[in-house]
Amino acid sequence: MRVSVSWLREYVDLPADLPTADLEQALVDLGVEVESVVDLRETVTGALVVGEVREIEELTGFKKPIRFCRVDVGDANGTGEPQEIVCGARNFAPGDRVVVILPGGVLPGGFAIGARKTYGRNSNGMICSARELGLGDDHDGIIVLPGDVPAKPGDDARPVVGLDDVVVELEITPDRGYAMSVRGLARELSHALGVPFRDPGLAPAPGGTDTPAYPVEVRDTVGCDRFAARLVRGVDPAAPTPGWMQRRLTAAGIRCISLPVDITNYVMLELGQPMHAFDADRIAGPLVVRRSEAGEKLTTLDGVTRALAPEDMVICDDTGPISLAAVMGGETSEVVAQTTNVLFEAAHWDPVMVGRTARRHKLFSEAAKRWERGVDPALPLVAIARAVGLLTEHAGGAAGDEILDIDHVRPRTPVVLPVDLPSQRVGVHYPPARVVALLEQVGCTVARGADRLTEDPGEVGVTAGADDALSVTPPTWRPDLTDPADLVEEVVRLDGYDRVPSVLPTAPPGRGLTWQQRRRRAVARALAERGYVEVLAHPFVAPGLADQLGLPADDPRRRAVRLANPLSEEEPLLRTTLLGPLLGIVKRNLGRGQRDLALYEIGAVFHPRTGAGSPPAMGVDRRPTDEEFAAADAVVPEQPRHVAVVLTGDVEPAGWWGAGRPAGWADAVQAGRDVLDAAEVPAERIEVQAAEHAPWHPGRCAELLVDGTVVGYAGELHPAVLAALELPRRTSAMELDLDALPAAPVASAPVVSGFPPALIDVALVVDSSVPAAQVQQALVEGAGGLLEGVRLFDVYASEQLGADRRSLAYKLTFRAPDRTLTVEEAVAARDAAVARAAERFGATLRGA
Numbered sequence: 001m002r003v004s005v006s007w008l009r010e011y012v013d014l015p016a017d018l019p020t021a022d023l024e025q026a027l028v029d030l031g032v033e034v035e036s037v038v039d040l041r042e043t044v045t046g047a048l049v050v051g052e053v054r055e056i057e058e059l060t061g062f063k064k065p066i067r068f069c070r071v072d073v074g075d076a077n078g079t080g081e082p083q084e085i086v087c088g089a090r091n092f093a094p095g096d097r098v099v100v101i102l103p104g105g106v107l108p109g110g111f112a113i114g115a116r117k118t119y120g121r122n123s124n125g126m127i128c129s130a131r132e133l134g135l136g137d138d139h140d141g142i143i144v145l146p147g148d149v150p151a152k153p154g155d156d157a158r159p160v161v162g163l164d165d166v167v168v169e170l171e172i173t174p175d176r177g178y179a180m181s182v183r184g185l186a187r188e189l190s191h192a193l194g195v196p197f198r199d200p201g202l203a204p205a206p207g208g209t210d211t212p213a214y215p216v217e218v219r220d221t222v223g224c225d226r227f228a229a230r231l232v233r234g235v236d237p238a239a240p241t242p243g244w245m246q247r248r249l250t251a252a253g254i255r256c257i258s259l260p261v262d263i264t265n266y267v268m269l270e271l272g273q274p275m276h277a278f279d280a281d282r283i284a285g286p287l288v289v290r291r292s293e294a295g296e297k298l299t300t301l302d303g304v305t306r307a308l309a310p311e312d313m314v315i316c317d318d319t320g321p322i323s324l325a326a327v328m329g330g331e332t333s334e335v336v337a338q339t340t341n342v343l344f345e346a347a348h349w350d351p352v353m354v355g356r357t358a359r360r361h362k363l364f365s366e367a368a369k370r371w372e373r374g375v376d377p378a379l380p381l382v383a384i385a386r387a388v389g390l391l392t393e394h395a396g397g398a399a400g401d402e403i404l405d406i407d408h409v410r411p412r413t414p415v416v417l418p419v420d421l422p423s424q425r426v427g428v429h430y431p432p433a434r435v436v437a438l439l440e441q442v443g444c445t446v447a448r449g450a451d452r453l454t455e456d457p458g459e460v461g462v463t464a465g466a467d468d469a470l471s472v473t474p475p476t477w478r479p480d481l482t483d484p485a486d487l488v489e490e491v492v493r494l495d496g497y498d499r500v501p502s503v504l505p506t507a508p509p510g511r512g513l514t515w516q517q518r519r520r521r522a523v524a525r526a527l528a529e530r531g532y533v534e535v536l537a538h539p540f541v542a543p544g545l546a547d548q549l550g551l552p553a554d555d556p557r558r559r560a561v562r563l564a565n566p567l568s569e570e571e572p573l574l575r576t577t578l579l580g581p582l583l584g585i586v587k588r589n590l591g592r593g594q595r596d597l598a599l600y601e602i603g604a605v606f607h608p609r610t611g612a613g614s615p616p617a618m619g620v621d622r623r624p625t626d627e628e629f630a631a632a633d634a635v636v637p638e639q640p641r642h643v644a645v646v647l648t649g650d651v652e653p654a655g656w657w658g659a660g661r662p663a664g665w666a667d668a669v670q671a672g673r674d675v676l677d678a679a680e681v682p683a684e685r686i687e688v689q690a691a692e693h694a695p696w697h698p699g700r701c702a703e704l705l706v707d708g709t710v711v712g713y714a715g716e717l718h719p720a721v722l723a724a725l726e727l728p729r730r731t732s733a734m735e736l737d738l739d740a741l742p743a744a745p746v747a748s749a750p751v752v753s754g755f756p757p758a759l760i761d762v763a764l765v766v767d768s769s770v771p772a773a774q775v776q777q778a779l780v781e782g783a784g785g786l787l788e789g790v791r792l793f794d795v796y797a798s799e800q801l802g803a804d805r806r807s808l809a810y811k812l813t814f815r816a817p818d819r820t821l822t823v824e825e826a827v828a829a830r831d832a833a834v835a836r837a838a839e840r841f842g843a844t845l846r847g848a
Contacts (some may be wrong), residue, residue, distance in 0.1 A: 003167070003168055004162075005023070006167075008186050011199070012186035012187075012193075012197050013195045013196045013197075014189065018039045026192035027188070029192060030192050031497075032170055033172075034058055034168065035170060035452070037343045040164065040251075041158055043108045043134055046101060046102065047076055047101065047102040048101050049100055049153070050097055050100070050145065050155045050156075050157050050160060051072060051097065053069055053070075053072075053092060053094050053095065057069075058159045059086075062119060067086070070084055071085055073102070075154055083102070083124055085100070085123050087126075089129070092141070097153070098128075099128045099142070100124045101113050101125055101126050102124070103130055106127075107132055107133065108133070113126050128143060128641070129143060135161060135162065137252055143161060146243065162244075165251070175373070177272070178376065178478060179273060181269060181272030181370075182200075183271050187199070191441060200381055200386075201378070201379055201477070203386070205380055205382045206385065206403055207381065209402050212402060212403075212404040213230045213231045213343070213400045213816045214283075216288075216289065216406065217286065217289070219289060221408040222350060223349065223351055226348035226409050227343070227405075228380035229345045229346075229383055230384045231397070231402070232344070232399050234340055234398055236397070237340055237395075240259065241259045259395050260335045260339065260391060262340045263277070263387050264276060264344070265366070271379055272379070272477075273346055274366070274370055275387060277341040278323075278329075278333045278335070278342070278505045279333055279343075282319040282332060282336075283322065284335075288317075289313065289318065289325065291314070292313075292314045298314065298322075298324055298330050299445070300329065306363075311356060312324060312353075313349065316385065326353075326357070327368045327371075332637070335765065340397075346384050347399050348409065350374075354368055355372035376477035378409075380405070384403070387513070412472075415472045416469055416471060416472075417470045417472050417484045418469055419468050419469065419470055420468065420608035421484055422435055422492065426484075427501060430491060430495065432448075434495070436448070438491050438494045442481075443475030444473060446471070448470050448471070449759070460745040464679065487561065515743055518628070522639060522678045522679065526677070527645065529671040531598050532671070533597075533598065533599050533668060536601065536603070537578070537581030537601055539574055539604070540572070540581075541571055541573050543572070546558045547724075549694060549695040550694045556576075559607070559771045560576050560608070561574040562574075563688075574605075574606035574637070576605050576606060577605060579646070582601055582733075587726060595826075596653065597647065597649055598646075598663070601644055602641065602643045604640065604644070609635065609636075609638065611639075615636075616631045640740070641736060642735055642737055644733065645668065648663060649728070651664075662730065663732055664716065669715065670703075671712045672688075675736055675738075675754060676706070676736075681742070687706075688705070689774070690769070690771065691703035691710075695733075701716070702715050706742065709740065710739060711737050711740045712736025714732075714733070714734035716730060716731070755817070755821075756820060758825075759814075760814065762779075763796075763810075763845065764807065764808050764837055764843040764846065765801055765846050768797065772808050774841070776810065778843075779810060779834075781836055782833040782834070782837065784832060787812060787816045788811055788813045788814060790813070792808060795809075
């Protein structure tokens with residue numbers, strides 16, 4: 001939120017000489033984050049003066065109208081003579097007073113002004129528009145000062161146009177909605193600086209009348225528990241927004257539209273009460289406030305036609321919805337250039353409903369930002385009175401005597417606060433009188449001991465004569481104060497965070513990383529060393545992702561956990577596989593010109609528990625019992641940690657050194673082997689064999705097994721999946737369940753032999769359906785203890801070998817720990833290994 005200090009001064013008596021650094025520190029001490037403090041006087045340097053146009057000469061012969069002006073700037077130019085300036089604007093005439101920046105000045109954005117010859121004339125300076133001074137978006141014409149402005153030629157123009165102010169930009173936390181207004185910030189500064197505060201929310205306002213200002217029916221008093229309205233007839237549709245209001249709105253970052261709309265925005269910034277202005281003549285019949293119905297649509301003020309959801313609150317007339325309540329109005333009832341009868345509306349809406357509606361429609365208006373944080377339900381009539389007064393003052397018209405006020409607001413429930421709780425929680429002694437004084441400073445009504453029992457003797461947790469307990473009723477503008485912990489926070493905040501001692505607890509002796517943590521780090525390090533780049537994807541997915549991945553109807557990965565309050569209605573589910581979000585990142589990078597990608601992610605997937613039911617309701621007043629923890633844990637979805645990789649493009653780039661090599665299914669399988677190796681799973685317990693598993697290509701998919709249990713899949717993705725996700729052909733992937741891997745066994749020290757090895761290559765011809773890993777395992781079993789290592793180094797198929805036959809070439813390394821092997825011993829071990837492969841798979845030596 002952005003607000004000018006001059007506006008704050010209307011309601012809080014800030015010291016006249018208050019430095020900006022002290023103002024910033026006061027807000028920070030109260031827990032309000034200050035983004036920036038901008039002194040507008042410093043945004044324009046040099047001589048910025050008031051000028052009076054004396055003469056205008058129209059220059060012809062150019063592509064656009066050009067005017068040569070002589071402007072009286074008093075003695076600001078050092079000569080007293082009129083300043084010669086070339087200008088293209090047409091909205092001023094001789095005798096008008098304008099804003100002039102003289103040579104040597106610098107406008108916002110570093111735009112330096114000098115004297116130069118242009119269009120055949122000398123131009124010394126510039127006549128400024130609002131945009132050039134950073135005061136607004138209007139660039140169609142220059143600023144013409146109103147006749148009632150007491151400024152003469154040569155005077156400093158900064159106070160005249162509002163460049164003598166200081167603008168503070170703040171980041172308001174979600175629980176401090178009251179601070180998104182001048183009213184709330186002025187109150188906060190009064191606490192911090194100890195200066196008087198005048199609450200504009202307590203201004204007198206007429207109450208509702210028996211005859212409503214307009215017929216309105218509220219059908220959902222939960223979504224809208226208060227609705228106020230008042231009609232102003234016969235306003236001047238051409239009345240401009242006064243300059244002071246335009247400057248304040250512009251400083252706050254809000255674009256000026258028309259006087260009625262600007263007034264609603266002004267009141268929203270001032271009081272914190274969002275409002276809406278309807279053109280009463282464009283409303284057909286009485287208004288109805290309700291939830292939307294199936295199939296209803298609304299074209300909002302931004303020109304977008306939106307399909308409404310059943311949870312959305314709408315304001316309707318006889319034609320249907322005309323406003324998306326608390327978020328944005330509709331086109332059919334908006335104030336237009338011909339509007340003469342304005343219906344002001346100020347209501348109180350359910351914050352949860354507003355927040356969900358804004359996220360569902362991706363429409364985060366200034367009103368919605370305030371509503372989802374909480375708005376004072378006591379403000380509607382005050383805001384209506386303020387808006388009506390401003391409109392009739394600046395646009396004439398007559399305010400109707402009828403005032404609508406439908407009020408279903410429930411009174412605040414008192415919060416029971418042990419008077420010593422702040423001291424216990426924070427470690428700072430707060431006397432009871434100090435606690436009461438600080439809470440009353442916030443605006444709470446505090447009753448103590450037996451005095452409060454007469455108000456609500458049946459309140460839970462209150463005992464007669466409990467003098468150490470306070471009954472605290474929060475003010476209407478603080479909906480965030482609902483629990484004793486909230487009140488403790490207010491006591492600490494107002495008393496000063498700097499009084500809270502900074503004492504760090506002594507860290508207990510640790511045991512280092514768990515073996516699971518060490519494994520995840522080893523896997524991540526191994527993949528990174530092989531050229532993969534780690535990414536972190538959002539765990540939220542769309543319901544249609546399972547169809548895009550081609551998952552069968554009975555695939556358990558189709559069962560996903562749906563979030564009750566998702567960040568986006570388009571992605572309300574938690575992922576059951578890492579591949580969906582990971583492939584989305586691949587697509588995003590491809591769209592930005594990255595063609596060669598090797599990405600990996602280590603993260604949790606979520607599988608719902610069958611028949612888990614709903615978790616128990618647990619409060620914050622005590623620690624949950626072990627039984628409650630167990631019941632809640634039984635509902636939490638299973639969250640195994642997976643690792644996945646995706647490759648596309650070239651895995652080895654082409655260049656002068658060669659043609660390069662594209663990534664393929666074998667690289668994905670090798671990535672799985674690398675993961676298992678980094679996880680210290682012994683090679684003899686690993687098996688890789690052909691499989692069919694979505695979303696992989698059925699002919700280019702391998703399953704990874706440990707001790708006979710499938711722990712992951714790797715290979716080339718199915719062409720239909722790649723087409724659905726708009727990814728390149730041959731894109732490959734691997735996904736493996738890290739939590740399914742057994743713990744690494746205790747490794748014994750290897751025996752190092754000093755004798756030379758015997759290296760023998762064998763090429764075995766087997767059926768193409770036989771996995772190479774199983775052939776390798778047979779060789780290991782047959783070779784015996786002399787075999788030190790075996791590695792597959794070639795796979796070959798041809799017509800000479802026969803249909804559905806292939807040759808697997810292995811490099812065998814034999815070594816004895818106590819002697820040099822003879823040729824006969826090495827050959828015998830090789831023959832035994834080949835014999836075992838022949839016995840098990842019918843393998844034959846190639847060429848034999």
